[in-house]
Amino acid sequence: MDEDGQATEETVMIPRMTAATATDLLCDYRREFEQADADGPYREELTATIEQLERALRR
Numbered sequence: 815m816d817e818d819g820q821a822t823e824e825t826v827m828i829p830r831m832t833a834a835t836a837t838d839l840l841c842d843y844r845r846e847f848e849q850a851d852a853d854g855p856y857r858e859e860l861t862a863t864i865e866q867l868e869r870a871l872r873r
Contacts, residue, residue: 830871837867 828836841864847857 833867833871837864837871840864840867 840860844857844860844864847860
């Protein structure tokens, strides 16, 4: 996140298997948030991170 609380995209090289595993783990974590009806900036950042990983996997 930047100083305004907005999600930023940073690029680092990681193996595809690591990205896939991280995506699965974060998706499970997001489901826990949804089941708990949690909201807020952390949930938004989590969603943005998952989207970034999924985009990277599609490349």
